Amino acid sequence: xxxxxxxxxxxxxxxxxxxxxxxxxxxxxxxxxxxxxxxxxxxxxxxxxxxxxxxxxxxxxxxxxxxxxxxxxxxxxxxxxxxxxxxxxxxxxxxxxxxxxxxxxxxxxxxxxxxxxxxxxxxxxxxxxxxxxxxxxxxxxxxxxxxxxxxxxxxxxxxxxxxxxxxxxxxxxxxxxxxxxxxxxxxxxxxxxxxxxxxxxxxxxxxxxxxxxxxxxxxxxxxxxxxxxxxxxxxxxxxxxxxxxxxxxxxxxxxxxxxxxxxxxxxxxxxxxxxxxxxxxxxxxxxxxxxxxxxxxxxxxxxxxxxxxxxxxxxxxxxxxxxxxxxxxxxxxxxxxxxxxxxxxxxxxxxxxxxxxxxxxxxxxxxxxxxxxxxxxxxxxxxxxxxxxxxxxxxxxxxxxxxxxxxxxxxxxxxxxxxxxxxxxxxxxxxxxxxxxxxxxxxxxxxxxxxxxxxxxxxx
Amino acid sequence: xxxxxxxxxxxxxxxxxxxxxxxxxxxxxxxxxxxxxxxxxxxxxxxxxxxxxxxxxxxxxxxxxxxxxxxxxxxxxxxxxxxxxxxxxxxxxxxxxxxxxxxxxxxxxxxxxxxxxxxxxxxxxxxxxxxxxxxxxxxxxxxxxxxxxxxxxxxxxxxxxxxxxxxxxxxxxxxxxxxxxxxxxxxxxxxxxxxxxxxxxxxxxxxxxxxxxxxxxxxxxxxxxxxxxxxxxxxxxxxxxxxxxxxxxxxxxxxxxxxxxxxxxxxxxxxxxxxxxxxxxxxxxxxxxxxxxxxxxxxxxxxxxxxxxxxxxxxxxxxxxxxxxxxxxxxxxxxxxxxxxxxxxxxxx
Numbered sequence: 001x002x003x004x005x006x007x008x009x010x011x012x013x014x015x016x017x018x019x020x021x022x023x024x025x026x027x028x029x030x031x032x033x034x035x036x037x038x039x040x041x042x043x044x045x046x047x048x049x050x051x052x053x054x055x056x057x058x059x060x061x062x063x064x065x066x067x068x069x070x071x072x073x074x075x076x077x078x079x080x081x082x083x084x085x086x087x088x089x090x091x092x093x094x095x096x097x098x099x100x101x102x103x104x105x106x107x108x109x110x111x112x113x114x115x116x117x118x119x120x121x122x123x124x125x126x127x128x129x130x131x132x133x134x135x136x137x138x139x140x141x142x143x144x145x146x147x148x149x150x151x152x153x154x155x156x157x158x159x160x161x162x163x164x165x166x167x168x169x170x171x172x173x174x175x176x177x178x179x180x181x182x183x184x185x186x187x188x189x190x191x192x193x194x195x196x197x198x199x200x201x202x203x204x205x206x207x208x209x210x211x212x213x214x215x216x217x218x219x220x221x222x223x224x225x226x227x228x229x230x231x232x233x234x235x236x237x238x239x240x241x242x243x244x245x246x247x248x249x250x251x252x253x254x255x256x257x258x259x260x261x262x263x264x265x266x267x268x269x270x271x272x273x274x275x276x277x278x279x280x281x282x283x284x285x286x287x288x289x290x291x292x293x294x295x296x297x298x299x300x301x302x303x304x305x306x307x308x309x310x311x312x313x314x315x316x317x318x319x320x321x322x323x324x325x326x327x328x329x330x331x332x333x334x335x336x337x338x339x340x341x342x343x344x345x346x347x348x349x350x351x352x353x354x355x356x357x358x359x360x361x362x363x364x365x366x367x368x369x370x371x372x373x374x375x376x377x378x379x380x381x382x383x384x385x386x387x388x389x390x391x392x393x394x395x396x397x398x399x400x401x402x403x404x405x406x407x408x409x410x411x412x413x414x415x416x417x418x419x420x421x422x423x424x425x426x427x428x429x430x431x432x433x434x435x436x437x438x439x440x441x442x443x444x445x446x447x448x449x450x451x452x453x454x455x456x457x458x459x460x
Numbered sequence: 461x462x463x464x465x466x467x468x469x470x471x472x473x474x475x476x477x478x479x480x481x482x483x484x485x486x487x488x489x490x491x492x493x494x495x496x497x498x499x500x501x502x503x504x505x506x507x508x509x510x511x512x513x514x515x516x517x518x519x520x521x522x523x524x525x526x527x528x529x530x531x532x533x534x535x536x537x538x539x540x541x542x543x544x545x546x547x548x549x550x551x552x553x554x555x556x557x558x559x560x561x562x563x564x565x566x567x568x569x570x571x572x573x574x575x576x577x578x579x580x581x582x583x584x585x586x587x588x589x590x591x592x593x594x595x596x597x598x599x600x601x602x603x604x605x606x607x608x609x610x611x612x613x614x615x616x617x618x619x620x621x622x623x624x625x626x627x628x629x630x631x632x633x634x635x636x637x638x639x640x641x642x643x644x645x646x647x648x649x650x651x652x653x654x655x656x657x658x659x660x661x662x663x664x665x666x667x668x669x670x671x672x673x674x675x676x677x678x679x680x681x682x683x684x685x686x687x688x689x690x691x692x693x694x695x696x697x698x699x700x701x702x703x704x705x706x707x708x709x710x711x712x713x714x715x716x717x718x719x720x721x722x723x724x725x726x727x728x729x730x731x732x733x734x735x736x737x738x739x740x741x742x743x744x745x746x747x748x749x750x751x752x753x754x755x756x757x758x759x760x761x762x763x764x765x766x767x768x769x770x771x772x773x774x775x776x777x778x779x780x781x782x783x784x785x786x787x788x789x790x791x792x793x794x795x796x797x798x799x800x801x802x803x804x805x806x807x808x809x
Contacts, residue, residue, distance in 0.1 A: 060559075061560075061563065064559045064560070067512070068551065068555045068556070069552070071519065071551060071552075074522055074523065074526075075548060077533075077537075078533045078534055078537020079537045079538055079544055079545070080538070080541075082533075082535065082537060082538035082606065083534065085526065085530055085533055085534040086531050086534035086535075086605075088530075089526050089527060089531075089533055089534065089765065090527065090530050091769070092527075093523065093526035093528070093530055093533070093765070093769075094527050094769065094772070094773060096526055097520070097523030097524045097526060097527045097773070098523075098776060098780070099523065100516065100522070100523040101520050101524075101776070101777060101780030101781070101783075101784065102776075102780050102783070104516040104519055104520065105513065105516055105780070105783065105787055106783070106787065108512045108515075108516050109513055109787035109790070109791050111512065112508070112510075112512070112513075112791065113794070116508075120794070160766065164530070166765060166766030166768065166769055167765070167769035167772065170768075170772040399538035399541070399606075400606070401538055401606045402538055402541050402608060403608075406542065406608075409542070410542075413545060413549060417552060421552070421556070424556065424560060428563050431563070431564075432563075
């Protein structure tokens with residue numbers, strides 16, 4: 001592989017993977033905070049307002065890192081992938097520019113009001129700001145997914161004389177069927193992260209017997225939300241996406257499943273290490289005919305294997321693609337299992353005392369991050385060797401004028417910068433969790449504090 | 461239609477420079493005019509609720525440039541690879557400096573975040589000025605429409621340019637001084653007492669420097685970039701732009717000495733817009749002139765996207781801008797007037 005190509009790929013892969021650790025929590029927490037605020041507002045229960053305020057702080061820290069690591073993504077289309085930008089900018093520039101004009105302005109406006117305006121705004125207006133932040137972050141997600149969906153499944157374009165593509169149908173681009181399922185799958189994945197993080201913090205408080213009352217709210221809201229989204233993640237969204245891949249990118253599916261030969265009644269591999277050179281799987285555990293059922297809804301249906309296409313059109317890293325896909329699916333199954341058990345315990349009013357389950361919830365919070373990352377790696381490795389599926393190869397898309405040496409320079413710079421950001425982020429979040437949700441302040445004390453012009457932070 | 465999008469992108473860039481310019485400028489001067497923690501907090505609160513929205517104009521302008529002129533986006537961004545990467549890192553540091561300061565209320569770290577915020581603001585102002593200088597001066601485009609510039613070569617304006625040469629460094633200094641004045645005037649409108657006094661003093665100090673640099677940069681541009689006055693000769697109405705530049709500088713002086721804080725700030729905004737319009741007017745219809753020969757220039761014609769994309773984009777862009785304008789009026793009204801720390805919300809700002 002050309003070393004400049006490799007480093008440009010690593011550059012984007014690293015920065016986008018790091019970036020997406022943050023928006024997935026932002027987009028996942030946003031609807032949960034709206035739920036907390038709604039309960040607090042409708043029932044007048046002050047505990048939910050405090051819960052919302054606590055999560056707003058975590059959200060705020062997370063949001064800042066998400067924004068600053070997001071700006072390089074838009075830039076890199078031009079800096080590191082300029083041939084791709086020249087080729088496709090007339091189409092995907094639309095969705096990216098719309099993200100700026102619709103989502104970012106909305107988000108940045110209401111974020112300030114949401115984080116800092118609670119005292120200035122009425123309860124209703126503050127609730128509305130929260131809702132708008134939620135809407136902004138989810139709109140932003142749609143435009144990005146629509147951009148990726150176009151790269152996976154290009155629609156609404158036409159080739160022009162200079163070899164690039166131009167927009168032909170705006171609505172086809174924006175309403176790409178690929179984008180719908182990918183978006184639904186992606187957003188529910190984000191909510192899984194949000195719900196698991198919320199439940200984990202709650203479990204931590206219950207286990208350490210601090211902020212117990214708030215801990216119960218976090219665990220309860222977390223596991224109930226998780227129950228819905230973990231199921232939704234598999235049926236219908238995961239299933240539908242798998243079938244879309246089977247129809248439109250059969251070679252991707254074959255590589256994900258390490259299916260070497262086209263065959264009727266194809267098996268589903270649960271476990272085993274693919275050996276691409278020998279075209280076999282070591283110590284396989286398989287469910288016979290299951291892949292045919294899942295993709296074509298019939299025991300005997302033929303599923304295309306890797307041998308159906310020439311080698312140059314195979315994804316270039318089949319083992320990694322196979323593993324990321326299997327890790328995603330395996331973790332998804334695990335999520336359903338533990339949220340189901342947690343919800344049964346909750347229903348039987350035993351969850352808050354079941355320390356073993358609380359430990360599981362606490363230790364599980366990294367897994368949704370891994371699953372979401374693995375899912376995106378599956379999508380992007382699966383698209384290879386194409387940058388725009390069937391239209392432009394990855395090897396033709398990078399910036400030919402930016403040498404490997406210059407790309408290394410900025411890649412190493414980003415590694416260093418993101419190491420600093422990670423340390424800062426962990427430090428700040430740990431501080432907020434350690435400090436916990438604000439305690440219930442009796443009304444007269446609160447007035448005293450207000451009249452002394454002190455912020456609660458200064459009081460503590 | 462391409463001309464319309466050329467103007468749209470120019471307007472968005474101008475809005476970005478005027479808006480983010482004042483918070484960059486405030487960042488550049490805050491280490492020198494805000495002496496204690498309360499004053500530093502006042503500065504942060506003067507820009508806190510709006511800086512993020514201001515920066516969105518950069519992203520929105522970038523996105524608009526991307527879809528309207530994909531060729532320009534591809535050439536420009538890959539050619540200015542090194543400085544853009546550094547701009548990204550500076551933007552990150554700056555955001556961290558502003559936002560995380562409020563989360564850690566310990567003296568040691570406050571100084572740390574203040575320094576990060578100040579230094580990154582200063583460097584960003586210089587970088588943005590140098591970037592504009594590069595566009596005006598031209599870059600070594602090859603026949604494929606691409607180029608790559610190292611950070612510097614021999615510091616001369618010639619065919620094989622670096623990002624930095626005497627001309628672009630001068631543009632960086634002009635930008636820094638302009639934004640220092642702009643940011644100080646903004647802070648003057650938002651503060652009272654000693655901080656307000658020092659902000660106005662900085663503006664008074666730098667106003668003569670700004671005037672001298674403006675004159676010098678105009679002469680230098682005509683000298684370094686032959687043919688830059690072509691459009692002015694062709695459409696003499698363009699000479700109104702330098703008149704507006706001079707007028708806004710004069711008005712800035714009078715408004716400032718009469719303590720008309722808002723007037724002075726608006727004059728500074730007008731100055732920035734006029735300087736940018738002057739540059740854009742000189743460039744048109746080029747968007748990125750080639751120092752390797754005018755046959756390689758990127759123009760609005762050879763870098764624009766197809767007609768359908770531009771027409772569709774115009775519809776949603778108009779809609780998006782109306783919404784953005786509503787948000788901005790709302791936020792700026794919400795946080796209008798002088799900053800008073802005691803009216804703080806419970807979280808830093």
